[in-house]
Amino acid sequence: MRQRLALLVTATACLVLVAFLVPLAVLIRAVAEDRAVVTATGELQGLVPLAATTDTADLAALASGASRPVTVYPPDGPPVGAPAPRTPAVELAARGRSLTAEADGGREIVVGVQGRPDGTVVLRTFVPAEELTRGVTRAWLVLAALGVALVLVGLFVADRLARSLVAAITELSTVSHRLAGAELDARATPAGPAELRDVAGALNHLAGRIQDLLREEREQVADLSHRLRTPLTALRLEAEALADPAEAARVTSGVDAVERAVSGLIRAARRAAPAPFLAECDAAAVVRDRVAFWSVLAEDTGRAVRLDLVPGPLPVPVAAEDLAAAVDALLGNVFAHTPDGTPFAVSLTADGVLTVADEGPGLPEGAGERGESSAGSTGLGLDIARRAGRALVLSAAPAGGAVVTLKLR
Structure with a gap:
């Protein structure tokens, strides 16, 4: 923007200067x-009274006494004074006319002096081009310097104006x-023109509104998660009351896992601000643990599980709780959308690609769209x-079934 404003001011200043300075x-x-x-004509006019009263023999002395070269053409006889040919302008002046005419290298001024008894005497002087343009070059240089100075002043003012505009816009972009x-605590300082100040105020209001909405959402999620503790407590008591110790331990372990998930959800919901990609975990360990958890249910439903994990540790920029929830979601979809006895495979490569594939009926309609499910979930x-x-x-797998690939890094 600064360059464009500078170019605009330069073009405008140049057009204005050309419009004024050239004329x-x-x-x-x-x-x-x-x-x-006018100066040469005035000097020549000063000789007219003398030429009208001086004898022909003294006209040469009159021409030599002038301050500039003057040629005198008597009514009869050769010209005296500064040597010069008899031009058409001199012929016209001999008929009683006074004029200024263009000549090679300058201008000639001729004056016809009448009233003499012997005829008309013509006085002629020549103004060279150097004298006609004396001081013009210097004046033009002064005008050019003045024009350049005005352009520079305009550029300076435009740059200062553009800097204030660009600084305000840059701050808005940064915020x-x-x-x-x-960074929801970022705020813009209203500066610059009124329009930019309005934009800064609107951006600050938007940031505050986003904070309020996120705070309300976190509180709602935390409240909903907290309400789950009551049925979980009741479920734990029911599990502990089972007669079979092994069955009680298994159910209690599941309840503990759900309670840990709920607690993690509450902590995540109450974080002051999200910090994506700042946490890190061992993906191999997390995936192995979650597959082992789901393997118990897979065994009960007659599903074969094939696990292909890269040797750990495999650090990925994902929190362990988030990765565990993602694996649970993918494996839960396998159990929800495929019939009992459907085998599935879980693999994790060294470049952090997690793949869950099953041999079920394939992808259901609407799969991948948030809030869309054909299994009642x-x-x-x-x-x-x-x-x-x-x-x-x-x-879709070539032999049928669904393949879900999650890139962790």
């Missing part, structure tokens, strides 16, 4: 020419990027997995 330069040259011609990076499982990784890809 002024032409006027200066015309004034200089008129001044030189917007900080807000996009989850919330339809948010894939969205949970998508937010935990960098990218989520759904595809």
Whole structure:
């Protein structure tokens, strides 16, 4: 913007200067020419009374006494004074006319002196081009310097104005990027023109509104999660009351896992601000643990599980709780959308790509759309997995079934 404003001011200043300085330069040259011609004409007119009363023999002395070269043409006889040919202007002056005519290298001024008994005497002087343009070059240089100075002053003023505008716009851009990076406490300082101050105020209001909405959402999620503790407590008491110790331990372990998930959800909901990609965990360990958890249910439903994990540790920029929730969501979809006895496979490569494939009926209609499900669930499982990784890809296996690929880094 600064460059464009500078270019605009330069172009405008140049057009204005050309519109004023070119006619002024032409006027200066015309004034200089008129001044030189008027000066020479005045000096020649001063000799007219003397030429009208001086004898023909003394006309040479009259021409030599002039302050500039003067040629005198008597009515009869050769010219005296400064040597000069008899031009058409001299012929016209001999008929009683006085005039100024263009000549090679300047202008000639001729005056016809009448009233002598022997005829008309013609006085002629020549003004060279150097005298006609004397001082014009210097005046033009002064005008050019003045024009350059005005352009520079205009550029300086435009730069100062553009700097204030650009600084305000740059601050707005910086604040917007900080807000996009989850720095919700970022605020813009209203500065610059009224329009930019209004934009800064609107951006600050938007940031505050976003904070309020996120705070309300976190409180609602935390409250909902907290309400789950009551049925979990009742479920734990029921599990502890089971007669079979092994069955009681298994159910209690499941309740503990759910309670840990709920507690993690409450802590996540009450975080002051999200910090994506700042946490880190061992993906191999998390995936192995979650597959072991689901393997118990897979055994009960007659599902074969094939696990292919890269040797750990495999650090990925995802929190352990988020990755565990993503794996649970993907495996839960397998159990929800495929019949009992359907085998599935879980693999994790060294470049952080997690793949869950099953041999079920394939992808259901609406799969991958948030809130869409054909199995009576919330339809948010894939969205949970998508937010935990960098990218989520759904595809169909060549032999049938669904393949879900989650890129963790």
